[in-house]
Amino acid sequence: MAVNITNSSDPTGLTEAFADREYTTERGIIADLAFEGPKAAVDAKFLELIGLGYSPVRQTSIGGDLWRVVAQNVPTDSDGDPAPVEPDDLIQTIWTCPGNMLEKDIWDLPRVKAALDQIKAYYSADPDKGTQAVGFLRKVVDMWVAGETSVTYINVDGVETTAENISAATIRTSLLAVGLDSTHAGYIVSLMESMAKGTTKFPVSQWVARRVMTGPLTSSLRGVRTYVNRMVTSDYLIDVEGMPDNLLDGIVAGYWLKQTPSVDREGNMLKVTNEWWWAEDYDRFTLLAPIDAP
Numbered sequence: 001m002a003v004n005i006t007n008s009s010d011p012t013g014l015t016e017a018f019a020d021r022e023y024t025t026e027r028g029i030i031a032d033l034a035f036e037g038p039k040a041a042v043d044a045k046f047l048e049l050i051g052l053g054y055s056p057v058r059q060t061s062i063g064g065d066l067w068r069v070v071a072q073n074v075p076t077d078s079d080g081d082p083a084p085v086e087p088d089d090l091i092q093t094i095w096t097c098p099g100n101m102l103e104k105d106i107w108d109l110p111r112v113k114a115a116l117d118q119i120k121a122y123y124s125a126d127p128d129k130g131t132q133a134v135g136f137l138r139k140v141v142d143m144w145v146a147g148e149t150s151v152t153y154i155n156v157d158g159v160e161t162t163a164e165n166i167s168a169a170t171i172r173t174s175l176l177a178v179g180l181d182s183t184h185a186g187y188i189v190s191l192m193e194s195m196a197k198g199t200t201k202f203p204v205s206q207w208v209a210r211r212v213m214t215g216p217l218t219s220s221l222r223g224v225r226t227y228v229n230r231m232v233t234s235d236y237l238i239d240v241e242g243m244p245d246n247l248l249d250g251i252v253a254g255y256w257l258k259q260t261p262s263v264d265r266e267g268n269m270l271k272v273t274n275e276w277w278w279a280e281d282y283d284r285f286t287l288l289a290p291i292d293a294p
Helices: 040-049 110-122 125-145 168-177 181-194 234-239
Strands: 015-017 021-025 028-038 056-063 066-075 092-096 100-105 152-153 160-163 201-206 208-216 231-233 256-257 262-266 267-281
Touching: 028 040, 040 056, 040 066, 066 152, 110 125, 110 181, 125 152, 125 181, 168 181, 201 267, 231 234, 234 256
Parallel strands: none
Antiparallel strands: 015 028, 021 028, 028 066, 056 066, 092 208, 100 201, 152 160, 208 267, 231 256, 256 267, 262 267
């Protein structure tokens, strides 16, 4: 029976009533499935419509023994025939990109990291020495910022060494000796000056991909713990999670850290919010390899 078209009656005295139809991008064509007739017949139709899974269903008196029962917002095909609806069909998804502000350690400044990479490149034949040299530099800088003028440490050759008369100039000279060019050695000196003023962090504005899904309690919608606190690639976010590729002016390259999902119940509906926080790069030891699209 078509919705709101036939205006036909059945043996119980029910008559299908006219009502408006409308179209939404979220649900397609929807209409009210409405019947009028004696109370006993409307009572039975009320329970029948509930049993068929329609929601919401409303029953009202229209005078005397005449009653009306309406299954509201029923999805239909183009001919007005009710389309089968499963709970999952009613899940609505909204993507947004609100943005986020983080603070990072000053040593994570891209130009500082580029300077440290030059040190590692100088010791490319022995990567352990490169890692040690970066550690020594950080120790010397920290000591200088703390007002120390000398520091004793084990150098890359395993020899106990004491650096005397530490200054920005001597540190710069040492950096030039281990492969840094003048520009990147200057970055380390500028870093020291900022740290001496008390600057230890810097703000970073980053993207956040937020997906809010709302659906009936009877649907399969759930807060999914898979890959929480793991990095995923942009391709994974688009191909697997369904992030629209036109949400931003081009989905940026990089990685997205999945946050713990937020789950709320609103009446007979479930609301699940997921967020992924973007990063240009990250440490693989702490968060493992990224999850990529299959």
